[in-house]
Amino acid sequence: MANSGARSFLQVAATEEVAPPLRVVQIEGLVVLKIIKHCKEFSPALVTGQLLGLDVGSVLEVTNCFPFPIREEDEEVEAEGANYQLEMMRCLREVNVDNNTVGWYQSTLFGSYQTVELIETFMNYQENIRRCVCIIYDPSRSNQGVLALKALKLSDSFMELHRTNNFTGEKLREKNLSWVDIFEEIPIKVSNSALISAFMTELEPDTPVNQCDYERLQLSTHPYLERNMEFLIECMDDLSMEQQKFQFYYRNLSRQQAQQQTWLQKRRAENMARKAAGEEPLPEEDPSNPIFKPIPEPSRLDGFLINNQIANYCNQINGVAGQSFSRLYLMKALHES
Amino acid sequence: MASGGQTVLQFPQASTNLTARIHPLVIFNICDCFVRRPDQAERVIGTLLGSVLPDGTVDIRNSYAVPHNESSDQVALDIDYHHNMLSSQQKVNPKEVIVGWFSTGFGVTGGSALIHDFYSREVPNPVHLTIDTGFTNLGASIKAFVSVNLSLGDQQLAAQFQEIPLDLRMVEAELVGFDILKTAMVDKLPGDVEGMEATMERLLALIDDVYKYVDDVVEGRVAPDNNIGRFISDTISSMPKLSSEAFNTLVNDSLQDQLLLLYLSSITRTQLSLAEKLNTAAQIL
Numbered sequence: 093m094a095n096s097g098a099r100s101f102l103q104v105a106a107t108e109e110v111a112p113p114l115r116v117v118q119i120e121g122l123v124v125l126k127i128i129k130h131c132k133e134f135s136p137a138l139v140t141g142q143l144l145g146l147d148v149g150s151v152l153e154v155t156n157c158f159p160f161p162i163r164e165e166d167e168e169v170e171a172e173g174a175n176y177q178l179e180m181m182r183c184l185r186e187v188n189v190d191n192n193t194v195g196w197y198q199s200t201l202f203g204s205y206q207t208v209e210l211i212e213t214f215m216n217y218q219e220n221i222r223r224c225v226c227i228i229y230d231p232s233r234s235n236q237g238v239l240a241l242k243a244l245k246l247s248d249s250f251m252e253l254h255r256t257n258n259f260t261g262e263k264l265r266e267k268n269l270s271w272v273d274i275f276e277e278i279p280i281k282v283s284n285s286a287l288i289s290a291f292m293t294e295l296e297p298d299t300p301v302n303q304c305d306y307e308r309l310q311l312s313t314h315p316y317l318e319r320n321m322e323f324l325i326e327c328m329d330d331l332s333m334e335q336q337k338f339q340f341y342y343r344n345l346s347r348q349q350a351q352q353q354t355w356l357q358k359r360r361a362e363n364m365a366r367k368a369a370g371e372e373p374l375p376e377e378d379p380s381n382p383i384f385k386p387i388p389e390p391s392r393l394d395g396f397l398i399n400n401q402i403a404n405y406c407n408q409i410n411g412v413a414g415q416s417f418s419r420l421y422l423m424k425a426l427h428e429s
Numbered sequence: 430m431a432s433g434g435q436t437v438l439q440f441p442q443a444s445t446n447l448t449a450r451i452h453p454l455v456i457f458n459i460c461d462c463f464v465r466r467p468d469q470a471e472r473v474i475g476t477l478l479g480s481v482l483p484d485g486t487v488d489i490r491n492s493y494a495v496p497h498n499e500s501s502d503q504v505a506l507d508i509d510y511h512h513n514m515l516s517s518q519q520k521v522n523p524k525e526v527i528v529g530w531f532s533t534g535f536g537v538t539g540g541s542a543l544i545h546d547f548y549s550r551e552v553p554n555p556v557h558l559t560i561d562t563g564f565t566n567l568g569a570s571i572k573a574f575v576s577v578n579l580s581l582g583d584q585q586l587a588a589q590f591q592e593i594p595l596d597l598r599m600v601e602a603e604l605v606g607f608d609i610l611k612t613a614m615v616d617k618l619p620g621d622v623e624g625m626e627a628t629m630e631r632l633l634a635l636i637d638d639v640y641k642y643v644d645d646v647v648e649g650r651v652a653p654d655n656n657i658g659r660f661i662s663d664t665i666s667s668m669p670k671l672s673s674e675a676f677n678t679l680v681n682d683s684l685q686d687q688l689l690l691l692y693l694s695s696i697t698r699t700q701l702s703l704a705e706k707l708n709t710a711a712q713i714l
Contacts (some may be wrong), residue, residue, distance in 0.1 A: 121610045122457040129454055129490070133522065156461070161520045176520055183514050186507075187473075187494045188465040238624060239609075270705055282615040287562060288460045292611035294569035295456075295597060308628045317690060324697070399701055406694040406701075413687040413694075418625055420687070422632075424680050 115150040117225050117243040118281040121288060123157050124241065127229050130159040131199035135231040137162065140198040142177065144190050147223050153283075154227070156189045157197060193220075197227040202316075202323055203240075203408055206275065206400040208393070214246050215254060225278060235307060236316065236412065243278040250274050259391040271399035313416050317409065324405040327398055334395040344387050351383045449487045449556050449573040450596040453610075455531075456560065456571070462494035463533050463562045471499070474532045474544060476511060477558060478518060478525040486596075487528050487556050487573075493518065504540040506547060529556030529573075535565040537574060537590045545576055545590075557590060571595060 123143070130139055141159040145152065158180050161173065185191040195217060198205070205228050217224040226244045233240035246254075249269055253259065264270075284292070356376065363373040377384070455477065462473045475494035482488050493514050498505040518525060530548045532541065536559055548555040554575060561570040574590040609615050639661060645651040646658075671679070 120461070122454070122461050124609075125454040125457055129452075130521075159521045176517060179513060180517050183493075183510065183517065186496055186510060187462060188467065272705070279617065281617075282609050284610060284612065284614075285460065285464050287464055288457055289611050290564070291456060291460060291569045295571075296611060308625055309632070321690070324694075402697060403701060406698045409690055409694040413691045414622065415625055416687050417684070418622075418629070420680055420683055422629060427676055 112150040114152055114223055114225070114245065114278060116281050117152050117154060117227070117278050118283050119154045119227070119241075119243075120156070121282055121284045123154050124239075124282060126157050126159075127197050127227065127241075128231075128234070131197075131229045131231050132234075134162070135199065136201060138199050138201065140196055142180075142193060143195045143197055143225070143227065144181075144184065144192060145194040146190055146192060147194060152194055152223060152225055152278075153190075154194060154225075156184065158184065193217075193224070195221075195224040195226055197229065200228050200230050202232055202319055203230055203404045204323060204401060206397045206404065208397065211246065211254065211274075211393075211397075215251065218246075218251065232316070232319075233408070236310075236313070236415070238411075241280060243280050244275050245278060247273050247276050259393045259396075260389045264392060271396040272403075274396060274400060308415070309419065313412055317412060320405055320409050320412070324402065324409070327402045327405065331395065331398045331402065334398060337390050338395075341387065341390055348383060348387060355381070355383060447485055447487065447554075447575055448594045448596060449489060449558070450482075450598055451489045451558070451571070451573075452598050455489050455492045455558075458492050459494075459531055459533065459560050460562065463560075466494075467496075470497075472533045472562075474506070474530060476515065476527055476548075477529045477531055477556065479528045480524060480526060481528065489528060489556070489558065491518065491522075491525055492531060499540060504543050506544060508547075527552045527555070529558060531558040531560065533560050533562045535559070535561045535563065535570065536572065541590070542588070545588075549576065556593070558595075571597070 127141070130141055139159065139162060141157050143154045144156045144158070145154040147153075161176065181191055181193075196213070198210075210226065214224070214226060224245070228242045228244060230240035230242075249267055250273060253263065253267060253269060359374060359376055363376075366373055459473070459475070462475065466473045473494050474497055475492055477489050478491040478493075479487065479489040495511045495514070496507045515527065527548070529552070530544060532538075532544070537557070541557065545555065545557055548557075557574040557576075559570075559572050559574070561568075573593050573595045575593055576588045577591040579587050579589050642651065642657070643661070646653045
């Protein structure tokens with residue numbers, strides 16, 4: 093370690109340029125409660141808010157947050173929204189809250205958050221802050237007694253690809269990127285100040301059962317599963333639409349290639365004839381001909397996102413069904429005893 | 430507080446049936462503000478937001494700190510800040526209005542009357558919430574007060590702070606889980622299965638407790654309590670009486686439904702990963 097002590101500041105500065113990858117998102121209990129309050133109050137409307145905190149090495153600390161007013165598609169309102177954001181940040185700074193944006197949170201319904209909008213918002217944030225995270229809270233899932241909080245970020249390779257906005261099959265193959273690699277889930281840690289943990293220990297009611305237990309033991313999960321299945325079916329429809337788009341594209345492509353072939357053969361035969369007649373051969377390509385115009389390949393992004401959605405719904409169904417199993421067996425055992 | 434020795438001293442009764450209800454977020458926010466207070470400040474004060482329910486309960490749902498300066502006999506509140514923050518908060522949730530103010534520390538202090546006066550101009554009859562962050566009496570004391578006029582005959586004498594009952598709404602905290610909120614650091618959020626396990630353990634413990642109690646009563650070790658007995662019999666009678674067969678079909682049908690769903694979702698997932706593999710196979714070729 094003697095060597096590292098003798099390093100010059102320049103060296104230190106140079107090594108610090110390489111940021112370690114983000115490993116953990118550390119959220120304060122306060123932020124968890126604030127997010128839940130905001131999302132629950134406005135549910136089923138979807139809401140968003142900003143996360144404030146600190147970026148410490150491989151840990152992103154989220155120490156505070158504030159909600160955004162419900163957005164309306166109006167330019168005037170949008171400008172007001174920006175003002176609101178600045179005003180809120182200024183106010184919070186005055187009471188010594190960390191004044192550093194680290195991302196945003198949003199509510200979702202049945203985990204249907206994988207949208208193009210999310211990716212675009214993320215890219216916007218990413219432009220300004222090097223490290224940002226999106227926290228997703230699902231109020232509908234919380235009714236099952238689960239704390240449905242997730243921290244997401246886009247993977248680096250996906251972001252790179254998104255910047256060039258090139259989602260052709262060839263490019264994706266080159267990068268070896270599949271739909272699983274779009275989102276990265278980051279483990280969440282919850283931290284509390286000593287003061288809060290003292291208060292909570294003191295104030296914890298002395299009951300053996302709490303609200304969460306009631307909800308977990310609710311036998312009726314059918315509405316939730318039904319909605320999930322409905323969404324899943326919708327996704328399937330979307331996916332088959334996407335696939336049709338691709339089939340259409342490939343059919344067009346092969347038809348075009350066939351046309352090109354016939355044209356080329358004709359041109360070659362013509363050239364042979366011209367050669368025999370001692371004339372200059374015609375060029376073997378003709379850019380002005382419409383059959384040489386490349387057909388744009390549809391973006392695979394939508395398909396990828398739908399795949400992600402489907403996987404998510406499947407996971408949710410698996411989780412809830414698994415829970416119901418234990419519940420049913422519990423009921424059976426209780427009934428028998 | 431003021432103990433009127435004279436018979437003519439009147440305590441108005443009207444506002445004493447007021448109760449306040451506080452959500453855990455408020456406590457969290459105040460504690461956070463206290464931790465982040467400026468160096469020289471001894472306490473933080475701020476505004477409480479919420480609503481007054483139809484039955485007169487004051488529902489305290491949100492809060493924000495307001496910077497202030499305090500010297501021995503005067504308090505200067507940053508009123509501009511207060512108004513800015515209020516208008517920002519109202520943009521998000523117009524239903525939350527000022528219902529009072531909070532201060533850290535044990536009980537009411539000298540400057541409190543002045544601040545209370547200020548809030549009285551913002552909203553009629555504000556609630557004053559104190560949170561003892563110093564744990565003065567070795568306990569987390571959270572108290573709510575309202576101002577009550579003290580009059581001698583027809584003459585207005587003074588106002589006094591009267592404590593009102595405070596209802597801690599811990600349901601939201603329970604939803605998150607006390608285990609997460611009370612420890613200084615939790616490495617992992619509990620998943621579906623862990624939560625279910627904890628719940629089942631608790632249920633089992635409860636059933637054991639009831640068993641033990643009933644056995645004790647039957648064997649004469651514990652004096653029977655009719656109330657508890659009634660609760661137990663209510664609980665048992667709330668279970669629908671089903672024949673064993675009917676119950677079995679019910680459970681089995683549900684199980685089969687769930688299994689079908691599970692199968693369906695697994696098959697979908699397999700399809701997806703198969704498609705994924707085919708895609709990679711296409712690259713190699």
